[in-house]
Amino acid sequence: xxxxxxxxxxxxxxxxxxxxxxxxxxxxxxxxxxxxxxxxxxxxxxxxxxxxxxxxxxxxxxxxxxxxxxxxxxxxxxxxxxxxxxxxxxxxxxxxxxxxxxxxxxxxxxxxxxxxxxxxxxxx
Amino acid sequence: xxxxxxxxxxxxxxxxxxxxxxxxxxxxxxxxxxxxxxxxxxxxxxxxxxxxxxxxxxxxxxxxxxxxxxxxxxxxxxxxxxxxxxxxxxxxxxxxxxxxxxxxxxxxxxxxxxxxxxxxxxxxxxxxxxxxxxxxxxxxxxxxxxxxxxxxxxxxxxxxxxxxxxxxxxxxxxxxxxxxxxxxxxxxxxxxxxxxxxxxxxxxxxxxxxxxxxxxxxxxxxxxxxxxxxxxxxxxxxxxxxxxxxxxxxxxxxxxxxxxxxxxxxxxxxxxxxxxxxxxxxxxxxxxxxxxxxxxxxxxxxxxxxxxxxxxxxxxxxxxxxxxxxxxxxxxxxxxxxxxxxxxxxxxxxxxxxxxxxxxxxxxxxxxxxxxxxxxxxxxxxxxxxxxxxxxxxxxxxxxxxxxxxxxxxxxxxxxxxxxxxxxxxxxxxxxxxxxxxxxxxxxxxxxxxxxxxxxxxxxxxxxxxxxxxxxxxxxxxxxxxxxxxxxxxxxxxxxxxxxxxxxxxxxxxxxxxxxxxxxxxxxxxxxxxxxxxxxxxxx
Numbered sequence: 001x002x003x004x005x006x007x008x009x010x011x012x013x014x015x016x017x018x019x020x021x022x023x024x025x026x027x028x029x030x031x032x033x034x035x036x037x038x039x040x041x042x043x044x045x046x047x048x049x050x051x052x053x054x055x056x057x058x059x060x061x062x063x064x065x066x067x068x069x070x071x072x073x074x075x076x077x078x079x080x081x082x083x084x085x086x087x088x089x090x091x092x093x094x095x096x097x098x099x100x101x102x103x104x105x106x107x108x109x110x111x112x113x114x115x116x117x118x119x120x121x122x123x124x
Numbered sequence: 125x126x127x128x129x130x131x132x133x134x135x136x137x138x139x140x141x142x143x144x145x146x147x148x149x150x151x152x153x154x155x156x157x158x159x160x161x162x163x164x165x166x167x168x169x170x171x172x173x174x175x176x177x178x179x180x181x182x183x184x185x186x187x188x189x190x191x192x193x194x195x196x197x198x199x200x201x202x203x204x205x206x207x208x209x210x211x212x213x214x215x216x217x218x219x220x221x222x223x224x225x226x227x228x229x230x231x232x233x234x235x236x237x238x239x240x241x242x243x244x245x246x247x248x249x250x251x252x253x254x255x256x257x258x259x260x261x262x263x264x265x266x267x268x269x270x271x272x273x274x275x276x277x278x279x280x281x282x283x284x285x286x287x288x289x290x291x292x293x294x295x296x297x298x299x300x301x302x303x304x305x306x307x308x309x310x311x312x313x314x315x316x317x318x319x320x321x322x323x324x325x326x327x328x329x330x331x332x333x334x335x336x337x338x339x340x341x342x343x344x345x346x347x348x349x350x351x352x353x354x355x356x357x358x359x360x361x362x363x364x365x366x367x368x369x370x371x372x373x374x375x376x377x378x379x380x381x382x383x384x385x386x387x388x389x390x391x392x393x394x395x396x397x398x399x400x401x402x403x404x405x406x407x408x409x410x411x412x413x414x415x416x417x418x419x420x421x422x423x424x425x426x427x428x429x430x431x432x433x434x435x436x437x438x439x440x441x442x443x444x445x446x447x448x449x450x451x452x453x454x455x456x457x458x459x460x461x462x463x464x465x466x467x468x469x470x471x472x473x474x475x476x477x478x479x480x481x482x483x484x485x486x487x488x489x490x491x492x493x494x495x496x497x498x499x500x501x502x503x504x505x506x507x508x509x510x511x512x513x514x515x516x517x518x519x520x521x522x523x524x525x526x527x528x529x530x531x532x533x534x535x536x537x538x539x540x541x542x543x544x545x546x547x548x549x550x551x552x553x554x555x556x557x558x559x560x561x562x563x564x565x566x567x568x569x570x571x572x573x574x575x576x577x578x579x580x581x582x583x584x585x586x587x588x589x590x591x592x593x594x595x596x597x598x599x600x601x602x603x604x605x606x607x608x609x610x611x612x613x614x615x616x617x618x619x620x621x622x623x624x625x626x627x628x629x630x631x632x633x634x635x636x637x638x639x640x641x642x643x644x645x646x647x648x649x650x651x652x653x654x655x656x657x658x659x660x661x662x663x664x
Contacts, residue, residue: 013470013473013474015473015474015477015478015481016470016473016474016477018477018481019473019476019477019480019481022480022481022484085466085469085470085473085511086466086511086514086515087515088515106473107473107504107534107538109537110537110538110540111537
């Protein structure tokens with residue numbers, strides 16, 4: 001059996017995060033850490049480097065998801081998947097700076113997310 | 125003693141006398157007085173009671189027609205009667221005594237009435253022209269008429285010449301008088317015209333001063349420029365606006381003040397105004413202290429009077445600030461509204477999450493699971509509207525075609541394996557629809573689609589769903605939904621069912637959209653909803 005993936009979920013809405021954790025669990029993945037701010041995400045990525053980060057763009061705190069990802073990218077090439085509530089071309093363009101594995105709109109498209117995570121697992 | 129008595133020779137004596145008379149008169153008399161002097165002399169020489177010198181009637185346009193000696197006898201005959209004494213050619217000798225005149229002779233009555241007892245008439249010729257007539261009336265007897273004639277005859281040429289000169293003199297005087305009158309009239313006219321001109325000039329200057337005063341005290345700035353934009357005149361208002369003195373501005377051009385256009389652009393702009401005759405635009409000028417101010421500029425090209433531009437410059441800095449504030453406020457409100465849509469969608473997701481998470485506590489209770497699943501789908505249908513409104517341009521309506529397709533795809537995605545072999549075809553005419561109509565239609569589609577996914581294809585591996593929306597005249601619509609599933613029993617009464625799904629479809633179609641709904645059961649379920657022109661008005 002494959003070792004479980006170390007997933008870092010960055011989502012400021014706790015209920016939404018709980019739902020996503022539930023969906024990921026149903027797909028066979030476990031969230032190893034959930035944080036609500038960019039600062040916490042950067043720290044968590046340093047303290048316990050994840051295999052994949054699922055990142056919301058609008059976050060609590062002073063950093064948004066893209067700024068957080070750029071900061072993390074300075075120290076790590078961890079795959080980052082953006083999952084945001086709204087389509088925003090400006091955000092999508094900014095997000096390309098960290099070469100994400102995906103930029104998806106909520107609600108979670110389970111088959112697509114599963115495929116992306118499986119691809120990451122395959123590359124490990 | 126007369127000359128004749130002295131010499132005994134009348135002819136010689138007459139000539140001598142004539143020379144004597146001529147010499148004396150020429151020595152003492154100016155030409156215009158010659159006729160009077162001559163007849164005075166003739167009066168004295170001949171002893172006639174009256175001597176008259178008549179101007180020939182052809183000598184027109186003179187007031188003096190008769191010279192008489194003595195002067196009081198001038199009125200002896202009327203001017204009209206006097207004309208009768210004037211022959212038009214060298215006259216035949218008249219009888220001397222009126223009684224000897226023929227009875228019908230025109231002068232007979234005149235002479236008798238005037239009690240003239242004798243008359244001698246001489247025609248006066250000068251340079252071959254008949255110029256007048258000399259009349260000697262009442263020559264004293266016993267002087268012989270022939271002696272008198274002989275005495276007078278030598279001085280007739282001089283008399284004729286004197287008369288002609290006098291007439292010429294009178295003519296000249298008359299013309300001089302006419303010229304003087306004319307000159308006086310002209311002078312009056314010139315004075316009058318000069319006065320009128322002065323008044324007009326005064327009025328013009330007053331108007332000019334008034335216009336200048338208006339321009340100087342106007343609320344707007346004013347320029348007069350040539351066609352290169354060089355300022356030729358500027359009012360105090362613009363001086364105040366710009367901080368430059370009038371003297372400084374008169375050495376500047378538009379390009380020295382305009383902060384928004386380059387000299388090349390200004391040149392093109394001026395050419396455009398020359399072509400069109402006028403122009404109105406907004407720009408910014410740079411003050412002397414280098415700060416900027418907003419202007420609304422109105423320009424007229426005046427090729428006739430000035431060959432340049434008349435420019436009015438209105439300071440709109442305050443208006444621009446207000447506009448920017450309004451725009452800023454509007455942007456703020458728009459951002460706020462989008463944020464509200466965002467939060468509404470998130471809130472709906474939280475509600476949905478709470479339901480789903482709570483249902484997890486009852487994994488074996490299918491009724492709870494079913495209820496939560498249906499509610500979750502309905503919440504998603506509403507949340508998608510807010511998600512699309514967040515991204516919409518006008519914040520009050522969204523593209524119904526895109527919404528229905530996105531909603532269908534979301535439902536399919538969340539239905540997992542069940543939709544693997546179900547195909548949806550769309551025929552959706554684009555249209556922007558207000559939120560008030562979108563949500564009911566979304567909920568109806570959600571009920572129909574989830575019903576098809578759960579029940580229509582239970583006996584087969586594949587399915588076909590068709591979703592159509594057509595607009596009539598752009599406002600009323602026909603929504604058609606169909607699947608090719610198992611359908612329902614023939615006696616199935618759609619309206620009599622108690623399930624929330626069918627209740628929602630009927631209620632939302634008929635009560636909220638004010639339309640009509642019709643179900644058909646033929647090779648699957650078909651639902652046709654007619655939606656009238658929206659009764660909702662745009663609120664934003």
